[in-house]
Ligand SMILES: [Zn+2]
């Protein structure tokens with residue numbers, strides 16, 4: 001059984017997911033804590049539940065999703081993992097931060113690349129990787145077939161889809177990613193997006209106005 005906890009961080013309102021098993025082994029997806037207070041909030045959460053962070057995974061490397069990468073990687077001696085096609089965004093993260101009026105930590109020195117051929121394992125947590133570009137190159141979704149959930153980053157939201165007006169965004173590619181990778185999953189799978197409330201595959205198939213045809 002995987003427990004899923006969510007902390008919402010930064011002015012961007014990014015969902016940081018903490019997946020943990022019954023032994024306290026955990027994976028942190030998109031650590032978006034930015035201020036000192038937010039970083040402490042994440043640490044307090046980890047310590048309160050006596051969790052052992054084993055992996056940091058980024059659904060994609062837009063600056064809002066990697067704000068806490070360096071801090072968390074240094075704290076727990078971990079190497080954040082993301083898709084290699086998002087490498088450009090790691091390189092320009094600090095500059096992007098300035099554009100949004102934020103001082104952003106340098107990304108961690110090391111990064112590990114993952115793609116669809118990798119199975120992510122930490123303790124008793126197992127996730128498949130789906131490559132789902134269109135919002136940003138290097139976007140992945142993290143899937144648990146046993147637990148019937150998918151962490152979707154900024155690919156699919158409750159009632160919306162990721163924006164495609166940023167660097168490497170492409171509406172056609174995004175819709176194709178959703179239709180061929182996510183909408184082939186069973187309707188009862190829960191979707192945990194990068195921003196906003198959770199939803200299900202079935203509900204988005206039925207109601208999402210961006211995916212009607
Ligand atoms: Zn994004």
Ligand SMILES: [Zn+2]
Pocket residue numbers: 014062064065154194195
């Ligand atoms: Zn985002």
